[in-house]
Amino acid sequence: MNILVLSRLKTDEINKLEKSFPDFSFTYSKEKEVTQTMIDNCDILVGNPGKHVELNRPNLKAILLNSAGSDYYIQEGVLHAATRLANASGSYGKAIAEHTIGMMLALNKNFKNYINNMHEHSWKSYRGGKEIYHSTVIIVGLGDLGYELAKRLKAFECKTIGIKRNVSPIPRDIDELYTIDKLEEILPHGDFIISCLPQSTETINLFNKKRLLMMKSDALFVNVGRGSAVNTQDLKEVLKAGHLYGAALDVIDPEPFKTDDDLWDFDNVLITPHVSGGFEWDSVREYFTELTIRNINHLIKNEPLENEVDFNTGYRKVVKYND
Numbered sequence: 001m002n003i004l005v006l007s008r009l010k011t012d013e014i015n016k017l018e019k020s021f022p023d024f025s026f027t028y029s030k031e032k033e034v035t036q037t038m039i040d041n042c043d044i045l046v047g048n049p050g051k052h053v054e055l056n057r058p059n060l061k062a063i064l065l066n067s068a069g070s071d072y073y074i075q076e077g078v079l080h081a082a083t084r085l086a087n088a089s090g091s092y093g094k095a096i097a098e099h100t101i102g103m104m105l106a107l108n109k110n111f112k113n114y115i116n117n118m119h120e121h122s123w124k125s126y127r128g129g130k131e132i133y134h135s136t137v138i139i140v141g142l143g144d145l146g147y148e149l150a151k152r153l154k155a156f157e158c159k160t161i162g163i164k165r166n167v168s169p170i171p172r173d174i175d176e177l178y179t180i181d182k183l184e185e186i187l188p189h190g191d192f193i194i195s196c197l198p199q200s201t202e203t204i205n206l207f208n209k210k211r212l213l214m215m216k217s218d219a220l221f222v223n224v225g226r227g228s229a230v231n232t233q234d235l236k237e238v239l240k241a242g243h244l245y246g247a248a249l250d251v252i253d254p255e256p257f258k259t260d261d262d263l264w265d266f267d268n269v270l271i272t273p274h275v276s277g278g279f280e281w282d283s284v285r286e287y288f289t290e291l292t293i294r295n296i297n298h299l300i301k302n303e304p305l306e307n308e309v310d311f312n313t314g315y316r317k318v319v320k321y322n323d
């Protein structure tokens, strides 16, 4: 079996992977440097190849993506019908929970202003702010990202409300769980609304003007899922009208975000360039390496893959929480 690895693993993780499958041959490449010959000679692809190579090839038994999102790969004709697809959900929650709490605090506690003021050596203070303590946090798209966040928000004594597509048993650290049809009923109750939604036909533009205005006028909106869930123009209009405490966006539509857009200049907005989860974080690489080993073993035994992507919904068939 030939395994082509594009993911940015470190030496220890590569050794672990190779030791688990001593009879297999491993090839490594950077995502952008992968060639068609490499693709055509491999059985299992680990990572996310770019659009410059043709993936609709019968030799590809499986692609084990290193992203949780699989938006591109599920499109009609991108993969051969025989190719199985798994995503990397479970890998990113811990890193993204820290980033999300960091963004919340940066806006709530005026850190964004204080950092700006340091450039001017200014002692100016701000009286306003917003506490996370005892607040109600609504997590829309409750999967790995949302659950790892909820777990950490319990240290702030928050009430956590999860919203997902299908009903399931209520996970620990989630106080209330609703399906997406209840979104409009729930939105007015949140002090913080966190979108962890995948991109799908159902989620594109979900946060439009009407739903943004349903949020409390001092709610903080955070997006760490996919930018397409939020109508950027509507968000700008709502913020300009003085509604919402602010917005923290690690993902935004479009990406990269236009340099001349005035949203960059809003005092109550924090934008990070889609960096909350990444392979520089140990937690991400560690989980992903173990997941990859488990999935190659599943392939050998012809078993269903962990995180196998459902081509209809665009995310994994079974959502598991990692505790």
Ligand SMILES: NC(=O)C1=CN([C@@H]2O[C@H](COP(=O)(O)OP(=O)(O)OC[C@H]3O[C@@H](n4cnc5c(N)ncnc54)[C@H](O)[C@@H]3O)[C@@H](O)[C@H]2O)C=CC1
Binding pocket: 067, 068, 069, 070, 088, 089, 090, 092, 096, 140, 141, 142, 143, 144, 145, 146, 163, 164, 165, 166, 180, 196, 197, 198, 199, 200, 202, 203, 224, 225, 226, 250, 251, 274, 275, 276, 277, 278, 315, 316, 319, 320
């Ligand atoms: N900012 C970043 O760097 C990253 C962003 N992501 C994005 O976050 C998404 C979520 O990742 P995970 O939590 O790992 O996925 P997951 O598969 O663990 O959870 C996704 C959750 O979203 C819910 N969902 C899907 N469609 C929905 C809908 N229409 N309405 C309500 N809920 C819906 C599902 O029920 C599921 O519980 C990924 O698909 C990816 O697009 C993931 C990793 C990194």
Ligand SMILES: O=C(O)C(=O)[C@H](O)COP(=O)(O)O
Binding pocket: 048, 066, 067, 068, 069, 070, 088, 092, 277, 278
């Ligand atoms: O896993 C995801 O989904 C993400 O957003 C990653 O952190 C980055 O994914 P790509 O931008 O490489 O698809």
